[in-house]
Amino acid sequence: MTATQVRHLGVKIARTILVTAGLLLLPVMARAQNDIKIRDLTSAEGALPVRLVGYGLAIGLDGTGDRAIGGQTAGPTIQSIINILRRFNVEVPADLIRMRNVAAVLVTAEVSPYLRAGGRFEVNVASMGDARSLRGGTLYMTPLVADASGAPLASAQGSLLVSDGGAATRYMPSHETSARIPTGGVLEADLPRPAIVATSRLLLREPDLGTATRIAIAINATYGEKTATVEDEGSVIVTLPDSVQKPTALARIRDLAVKPESRPxxxxxxxxxxxxxxxxxxxxxxxxxxxxxxxxxxxxxxxxxxxxxxxxxxxxxxxxxxxxxxxxxxxxxxxxxxxxxxxxxxxxxxxxxxxxx
Incomplete structure (x- = not known):
């Protein structure tokens, strides 16, 4: 056999090996695409998100704000404007205020309990009055609280981003009285955080006995039998050995992949x-x-x-x-x-x- 024939034979063998390896990997890749990490299916016990709310003003609108007219029957928008001006030692009689560039809004947000002071988060803004559109507006600095009578935990401000939501039609006009600010919220105080303990629960976002069983099997295959037990359709109890580091072990557990129950x-x-x-x-x-x-x-x-x-x-x-x-x-x-x-x-x-x- 000549050197050229040997070289061609080697190329054919290499191609055959690559094709065979690819065919063997296809089922594995298909299974991997259907698997979901445990972190995406569950949440840790006690790690409930903190919901924040605040009342504020959207300013800088192009004549599409609330029909704010002052006087003896001045509404909340006018009164809020007066309160803001008073902070800067500016007094304006209520009956002289005529504004269509301001809208009273409600600001809502949901943050992780593990977020520290200085962390940023997204806020949602929705009109409370008769404003026609929030497009082009800016949210004035708004305190955010977890309880209406509690102290402010965060603040929000920034340019409003209005989603087009598809082209307007005669059946469904465009909706521009709600907006969001991707990084408009800033946490100003640390939140109560749940401690990492040896025994904890993984709470399924969508309770299902089959998915809970698969999660327990995957954890036990990594850390040994009886490490995880199914409590019910929405909870898996995890008991970690004393010989492992709890944060590292929990991070590894959440990175395990399982196949969830499929629901049409x-x-x-x-x-x-x-x-x-x-x-x-x-x-x-x-x-x-x-x-x-x-x-x-x-x-x-x-x-x-x-x-x-x-x-x-x-x-x-x-x-x-x-x-x-x-x-x-x-x-x-x-x-x-x-x-x-x-x-x-x-x-x-x-x-x-x-x-x-």
Whole structure:
């Protein structure tokens, strides 16, 4: 055998090894893509998020704020403006204030109990009055409290970011009376933090006995039998040996991957009509008449060619995605899409859980 033939043979053998290795890795990669880390399925006992709230003003609006008119019946927006000006030793009679560039807003946030003073977090802002839009506004410095009568724990301020939420239509106009500030909140005091103990619970965000059992099996395979036991569908008790470092062990446990129980769900956005279906969900025979739309699944005949306005006819056994596409094709409003899928669930045409957001 010549040197050239030997070289070609070596190349063929290398290619065969690479192809074989790739085929062997495909099932492993597929399993890895379906597995989820325990940290994404559970939360530690006592690590409840702290919810903060505050009342503030959105300023700098382009004539789209509250209809703020002073006088004897001055509303909360006018009174808040007067209070702010008084802090700077500026006195303005209430009956002289005419403003459309300010809006009274409610500020809400949710922070981790492990966040330290100086840490930043996202805040959500929503109009409380009759403002038409918060676009282009800025949130004036607003104290945030966990309890209405408690001391401020944080503050928020910054430019408001209004989500477009899809193009406005005649069925659903654009919604601009709520906004967010990605890093607008600053924690000003440390929060009470739960201590790391030898025995703790992992609380499932979505209680399920099968998922809880898989979590316990994965932990026991790493740290030995009886390290984790299933307390109920929503809790797994973890008892760590005294010989291990608790923070390191808990971090390693949360990085373990398990395959959660799969639940068929259909999620519908009530604002823009977006429909998200997990997996290949099939819709059975049913007829739903809602408003000006009539959806008939599995009732069409071979000789039926009549086109009725607002009528959608589809064969039985069709995927959820095609039903959603057909409803969008006839410009079905988002709230009617949600009502139609909920009706299909009630009559048994689909077995998935329907969630409207």
């Amino acid at each position: 769900r259909i999620i519908i956005d009530g604002k823009d009509g977006t429909v998200v279906a997990g997996g290949e969900m099939i819709v059975g025979s049913a007829t739903v008449s809602h408003g000006a739309i009539t959806l008939a699944i599995g009732t069409e005949t071979a000789n039926d060619t009549t086109a009725i306005p607002g009528s959608v006819r589809l064969p039985a056994g069709i995927p959820v995605q095609r039903v959603a596409s057909a409803l969008h094709a006839v410009r079905t409003p988002p709230n009617e899409i949600a009502a139609i899928f909920a009706a299909l669930r009630e009559v048994g045409a689909i077995t998935a859980e329907v969630i409207v957001r």
